Amino acid sequence: MPPHPILSDPRNNRGRRFPIAQRDHLQLHGLVHPASPLSLHHQVAFAISRLRSLPTPLAKYEYLLRLVNSDEQLFFSVAQSHLSAVLPFIYTPTVGDACLNFPTLDIPLRGVWLSLPLSGAIASVLRNAARKNNPDSPIDVIVVSDCQRILGLGDLGANGMPIPVGKLLLYSACGGVDPATCLPVVLDVGCNTQSVREDPQYTGIRSTRVVGPKYDNFIDEFITAAKEVFGPSCLIQFEDFANANAARLLEKYRKSVCCFNDDIQGTAAVAVAGIMAAIRVPGVDPDLRNHKFLFIGAGSAGIGIADLMVMALTRLDIPEEQARRQCWFIDSKGLIVQGRGSLSEAKTRYAHPCPPGLLPSSSSDLNDVVAALRPTALIGVSTIPGIFSQHVIQRMAAINHRPIIFALSNPTSKSECSASDAYKFSEGRAVFAAGSPFPPVQLPGMLKTLVPAQGNNSYIFPGVGLGVILSKARYIPDTMLLAAADMLASLVDNSKLSVGCVYPDLDGLLDISAHIAHAVCQHALQLGINGRDVSSLDVDAIRGLMYKPGRDELSV
Numbered sequence: 001m002p003p004h005p006i007l008s009d010p011r012n013n014r015g016r017r018f019p020i021a022q023r024d025h026l027q028l029h030g031l032v033h034p035a036s037p038l039s040l041h042h043q044v045a046f047a048i049s050r051l052r053s054l055p056t057p058l059a060k061y062e063y064l065l066r067l068v069n070s071d072e073q074l075f076f077s078v079a080q081s082h083l084s085a086v087l088p089f090i091y092t093p094t095v096g097d098a099c100l101n102f103p104t105l106d107i108p109l110r111g112v113w114l115s116l117p118l119s120g121a122i123a124s125v126l127r128n129a130a131r132k133n134n135p136d137s138p139i140d141v142i143v144v145s146d147c148q149r150i151l152g153l154g155d156l157g158a159n160g161m162p163i164p165v166g167k168l169l170l171y172s173a174c175g176g177v178d179p180a181t182c183l184p185v186v187l188d189v190g191c192n193t194q195s196v197r198e199d200p201q202y203t204g205i206r207s208t209r210v211v212g213p214k215y216d217n218f219i220d221e222f223i224t225a226a227k228e229v230f231g232p233s234c235l236i237q238f239e240d241f242a243n244a245n246a247a248r249l250l251e252k253y254r255k256s257v258c259c260f261n262d263d264i265q266g267t268a269a270v271a272v273a274g275i276m277a278a279i280r281v282p283g284v285d286p287d288l289r290n291h292k293f294l295f296i297g298a299g300s301a302g303i304g305i306a307d308l309m310v311m312a313l314t315r316l317d318i319p320e321e322q323a324r325r326q327c328w329f330i331d332s333k334g335l336i337v338q339g340r341g342s343l344s345e346a347k348t349r350y351a352h353p354c355p356p357g358l359l360p361s362s363s364s365d366l367n368d369v370v371a372a373l374r375p376t377a378l379i380g381v382s383t384i385p386g387i388f389s390q391h392v393i394q395r396m397a398a399i400n401h402r403p404i405i406f407a408l409s410n411p412t413s414k415s416e417c418s419a420s421d422a423y424k425f426s427e428g429r430a431v432f433a434a435g436s437p438f439p440p441v442q443l444p445g446m447l448k449t450l451v452p453a454q455g456n457n458s459y460i461f462p463g464v465g466l467g468v469i470l471s472k473a474r475y476i477p478d479t480m481l482l483a484a485a486d487m488l489a490s491l492v493d494n495s496k497l498s499v500g501c502v503y504p505d506l507d508g509l510l511d512i513s514a515h516i517a518h519a520v521c522q523h524a525l526q527l528g529i530n531g532r533d534v535s536s537l538d539v540d541a542i543r544g545l546m547y548k549p550g551r552d553e554l555s556v
């Protein structure tokens, strides 16, 4: 029995900040210290210095997760006021470590595991979970994963819970969505990684993954139950599904359910925004029509980015077929070209005639492909660390005055190259972005410090989610993601571009999300797919509607 229920209620617990009057009223004297209350400001400063003093990223992760589960207002005050200091520990790369070490972590997580044996009862389980979250709040957004492709780390089964939890922390910290309205969900449908499944501490179901109709029916039960329990406007974000299911499920539900796939569509929007900003960097060809994109990785992220890029190109009056020919792909079997056997429908759309000098059947070396195709941009979504080798980067820099190099695979250990290698091997000319954070780089003899951008869908999904929630959009067309990309690109100012950084400051993410949400609301209105009249919502009004921790706390 806790000393007082309010102290174990993260939403209402104020810990050492309870004012005297409230301590009197709630009989909290003696239960919270010290005798004279601390201010939120004071506690934020303390939390940041505590965070900095912890020895490992995982220790910082545990500290922050304990904080959000004991004092939500304090956690989100810390996160919103020190975003770039907190983000790497609640999100990529540390969230990858948290999944890998999940059984050893001692933290409460607010998500719900929907295990296969619960089939037939998913609606009631969701009701229970929502009640636990906050009995008075509706659920506006679910991030759901079956955890088969956790970042670039593979199938981690039920241990992947930190992913939906982390994404939803960002919804509130960066998107101003009330945490009480967020529900992280893991679909526990088996795990194909034997070492994970057979770990004595593993708490998921101990079988290989269910597939076929059994899997599809379970997903269907979840989607139907979520709509029934939380209403049709509850947003469902699919996260870290393996390629074989990601696009298929998106196609199945995208018109009938308010949903999107973050790895396909969120990543597409952030990458296209990055390219739109990159063509404004001095020395990069400013005409998108003159660019050639070579994707390394033809999975959810790669195909998603290319599809949105084609949409952006066709706005410039380029026929779709021609726009596709600006996008080339390498997958695990080499360059995707016409005549290569057994290509998926998505890959076939980007299979072009084999360029002279390359053999269609060989697993082509990236260096040779770069030499033959002469791309202006390399986009890495392959999970293969270091595949952008010294030779590859040097060749890109020999072909292009300012080569665009995006190493988007996560976490850091899977990055196609580091920021310092991209800059070093291109003599500081690369326009570089990475999925995970890299520190600024100072090259010998160069006055300017180069600032690598973090090309991560965290720039997109919180704002898109907020816009969808506000407008009650009935569904989420790709054009909405393009509107978000346009907005994000427009927020990159020239001072960032001058140091090679193609995204705005991460610390401004709340404001960026307000702008993206506005673009999303406007787009929903234009298409007539809004379920709520948002015609009078400008960016200021959206800012006013965003969740702000500590709003109700008096300065003491």
Ligand SMILES: NC(=O)C1=CN([C@@H]2O[C@H](COP(=O)(O)OP(=O)(O)OC[C@H]3O[C@@H](n4cnc5c(N)ncnc54)[C@H](OP(=O)(O)O)[C@@H]3O)[C@@H](O)[C@H]2O)C=CC1
Binding pocket: 149, 150, 151, 152, 153, 242, 243, 262, 263, 264, 267, 270, 296, 297, 298, 299, 300, 301, 302, 330, 331, 332, 333, 380, 381, 382, 383, 384, 408, 409, 410, 411, 414, 434, 435, 436, 455, 456, 457, 458
């Ligand atoms: N920065 C960001 O915001 C985001 C980053 N990502 C990251 O992107 C990565 C990929 O994600 P996702 O697309 O969903 O994963 P998928 O599994 O869907 O795709 C991976 C792709 O990489 C290809 N591949 C594997 N090995 C090689 C190789 N040696 N050379 C070239 N290609 C190879 C695979 O080939 P094949 O098709 O033959 O199997 C496949 O096409 C992950 O690390 C993920 O964390 C994802 C989403 C957002």
Ligand SMILES: CC(=O)C(=O)O
Binding pocket: 092, 150, 151, 152, 240, 262, 263, 409, 410, 435, 456, 457, 458
């Ligand atoms: C960022 C992200 O969504 C991923 O790496 O999967």
Ligand SMILES: [Mg+2]
Binding pocket: 151, 239, 240, 262, 263
């Ligand atoms: Mg993801």
